[in-house]
Amino acid sequence: MIDADRILNDPFLNKGTAFTKAERAKLGLVGTLPAKVQTIDEQAQRVYEQYELRPDGMQKRKFLMEIFNTNRTLFYYVLQQHLVELLPVVYDPVIAPAVEKYSEIFMKPQGAAFLSIDDPDNIKESLLNAASGRQIKLIVVTDGEGILGIGDWGANGVNIAVGKLMVYTAAAGIDPREVLPVSLDVGTNNQELIDDPFYLGNKHERVAGKKYYDFVDKFVKAAREAFPGVYLHFEDFGRDNATKILKEYRQDLPIFNDDVQGTGIVCLSGVLGALNISGEKFTDQIFLIFGAGTAGMGIANMLYREMLVEGMDPQEAKKHFYLVDKQGLLFSDTPDLTPEQKPFVRERSEFKNSEELTNLEAVVKAVHPTVMIGTSTKPGAFTEAVVKEMAAHTARPIIFPISNPTKLIEAHAEDLIKWTDGRALVATGIPSDPVEYKGVTYHIGQANNALIYPGLGLGVLASQAKLVPDELLSAAAHSLGGIVDPKKPGAAVLPPVAKLQSFTAKEAVAVVQTAIDLGIASRDVLDAKKATEAMKWEARY
Template identity: 40%
Template sequence: MAFASSAIEALCSKQRRFFTTVAYVRNKLQGIDVLREPKINKGLGFTFSEREQLKLKGLLPPSFRSQEEQEAAVMKGIRNIRDGLLKYVYLKDLQCTNERLFYRVLCNNTEELMPIVYTPVVGEACLKYSYIYTKPRGLYITAEDAGHVSSILDNWPEKDVRAICVTDGGRILGLGDLGANGMGIPIGKLCLYTALAGIPPSTTLPITIDVGTNNELLLSDPLYTGLRQKRLTGPKYDELLDEFMEAVVKKWGKSCLIQFEDFNNANAFRLLKKYQNKYCTFNDDIQGTAAVCVAGLIASCGLTKTKIRDNVFLFFGAGGAALGIADLLVKAMVEDGLTRIEARSQIWLMDAYGLLSTSRTDLDEQKMRFVKDVKHTSDLEEIINMAKPTALIGASAQGGAFTESILKTMASLNERPIIFPLSNPTSKAECTAKDAYLHTDGRCVFASGSPFDPFSFGGRTFHPSQGNNAYIFPGVALGIIACRVHHIPDFTFLVAAKSLANLVTDEYLEEQRLYPPLHCIRDVSLSIAAKVADYFYSESLATVKPEPTNMFDFVKQNQYDWRYD
């Protein structure tokens, strides 16, 4: 069923859901079972009359707390915990106990809690996921389930799934192959779908496709929860993925969004190319990262007083994220007046073996688009002096790679050098915000993948920008789901990038911010969703008819409401 296109129908739908929920509680669940159902549990928020009706007396302390008071208690509890992983576990337990309170807390305290439910703490959570696993959340489809994927999907209790986030654990953040422990990523992503874009949590589904792991530490760990085998590759792997995609469409339709997350580089581009025009799918590591980075680079032009086409970009790292950014940059520069050939000539990349140059014979099709006919070298500083980039972008997962010498060289070549160490988690960042500002005399334009605290230097306070994908994928997903599209063109992410960049005000630029503050991110998601929806209708990709007259209201209606009844 498509999202309602009229406000009246939306209101009626919400009322129907309300009365259905009340009837379900009163007729089906009573006593302790009410408190064990996170969708309807209110904890101390149950009124005394509700406790009488639902046979909850004695099962709860005698006091009553409003949802606002419950939020205050939760935040006090979190702030009393010093360890990030313990905070993650605390919130995870709340999500499994009282869903509406969890999302209220996350929505109202986004800036403080997003680093816990997602990067950087989710990285530590994935490393230790086998030890902190307590309750089922999402589906595991294993290599042993080949031929039976549909029956696995049938075990999921929700009937109306509109968005799936799936990983095979092949490359979790910058931490490598974590196998089944990668489940923390799709769970975290879909939390942000709801908290940042209002997508109802009941319509989302985290999935891990466990095909084994090549991580010897996990295979030798007696407490590891995943398959104890080497990672499946080749035709058997492809057949399992094909079966999964077909099973999703058969069960939930062509407009069910499938977001790919943290697949290794060998599979990420290949699977995106294979499925993009056949299914409603995108890869956040490639396309989401590209959009948020390009948005920051467009916004940076407000500080460097240039146009995007005037810049030269050097990528330290040439994996899926870097190539995705480079491809989207080409689209942005072409829109700004360059030819495709001219745009590619201003984009330089180096991988673990050095510069992508014509003398190399080990490059695949994705990398060949950006080769340069120059002397081959693997020395970053030498490449900087050769290319004379205005922007240095890190996507290598090599912590500290942007040394003092590298940063000073960038500062000697540019009045306002653009420094983007994008690798996650924080330990993998190519440099810190402090080092970037110190070694460029406070002149750099900075954005990172992980959060850094404000930094004072030279009588000024800088607010380091975090180019978090969360600025992009929730809003894009909301637009996709609202419009019920069947395919997602690459250009969707340039639309999203430009929409995000346009939200960066002169006031934000004055604070050296290239993105709006995180506390504004829910409004950002709505704005992006509306722009994306408008694009889908202009390209005849939306299947919800008739076309809405107000795109903002269209995407906003039927959002999840975390308030108690």
């Protein structure tokens, strides 16, 4: 016998008032719904009008999550119709307070798998239970240690995985039935959470070292056993763990770390877009990375690899990079350097006043960067003095303050345009309104990883790529070129989020073709465009 209640409570099956009279009769739903049969457009109009009545970001997000929990198709239909407006609500920046409040406002697990380091023997069972019979092709997994500039939020970080997967579906059309958010609960060093009676995660300090990496390894193996060929997207892990995990597995399976690689790809795309506007050569640029953590080093490595692609000698290429962290410019004798930082540090012998290079302004005066990228989470760090000093030595300074959320940004676009008299080529990590200055409207690109990872993921899945080598990442970065007209005054360095769905498709095709050319795609995948189109899901009943 058909269980009508199960159908109406399954977000993948439920169509609500859109069930036709014939469907209601067949599924035992007669009398369980109002008589009116609505189209998805009518439902979407009702949802959006109700959404507009909610007073703020968190209330709006909570309402949208109610739709997500009850009717997945309708949720994505509405999200895709209003992508520019709703993306910041379902993901960044509203996701930050949603993470902080996750345990307090918990209603449903949203199909996530919660894996505890205190119960390492039930990982595969937990993954299969959460999948509930669905064939999973994409997992976004987090341990919640390095959330969006707000730090360690433990098991609450699962909201990040849920939000990331929403973007995959809304932007790239990845089937929501084939994705799974995963939380690796290894404890938390956030005392506020440990003291919080409502906190839903493990109330002990983060487990580190061998036990931690053994737990990650068990997860990876269990995920591959449960879902052969699954694409693993790691998100918001701590600085050291993120890089170690990526290096451990990327030669053996399709894996991606958004913090290490995604930010690097989108910044490379932004720099390429800026140079399309300025007409300058990539190999002539001097890069200053302010904030040499996971994201900063991912950016440095991506830009460095592009230097090599351009034919530059490796040692010469490294001379184009300067890392600035809380200690100032990083030198070979700086204490506690990470393995990722060491290849890019400088020698004190290069400078007459190396002991004075302890702050950003001093470093800018000494090295004259042409590209300055901020991942420091230090609000206001790109001061007027710093920016004017940089602009005094380069015609078109490329400045990307990409720390987020908004309260952590290094500088606002309006100030950067004003301080450089309209010469700066700007991308920000948060959505920025166009800037009006001296009769020109400057469109500000958003260095949002959402420009990159959905199309890359679609390409990996469509090609059934065995690995995700650097060549696929470079193909993703270069695919964004040609979308923005560089000759238009005030042109953005990155395409707008409004065109997200169209350029993710272009990006995916480029990734699939590169996978085919490298011989890492499935033998059955011969046509990149056909494979991409066949993979896409549409939010339709």
